[in-house]
Amino acid sequence: xxxxxxxxxxxxxxxxxxxxxxxxxxxxxxxxxxxxxxxxxxxxxxxxxxxxxxxxxxxxxxxxxxxx
Numbered sequence: 001x002x003x004x005x006x007x008x009x010x011x012x013x014x015x016x017x018x019x020x021x022x023x024x025x026x027x028x029x030x031x032x033x034x035x036x037x038x039x040x041x042x043x044x045x046x047x048x049x050x051x052x053x054x055x056x057x058x059x060x061x062x063x064x065x066x067x068x
Contacts, residue, residue, distance in 0.1 A: 035041055
């Protein structure tokens, strides 16, 4: 009797895990392609801008930096 219950529980777990992985796969497959035509992307600028970024040397002690 307990073996059947354990098998049903395993089946329910695997079903939930499979559904979660399929949802994740759907999300990933909806990401737009950056260069779908295979051509090089010409950048207008090589500048990188960061806003509201938190840095920390230790996980419990955050500190903030202004980057320009």
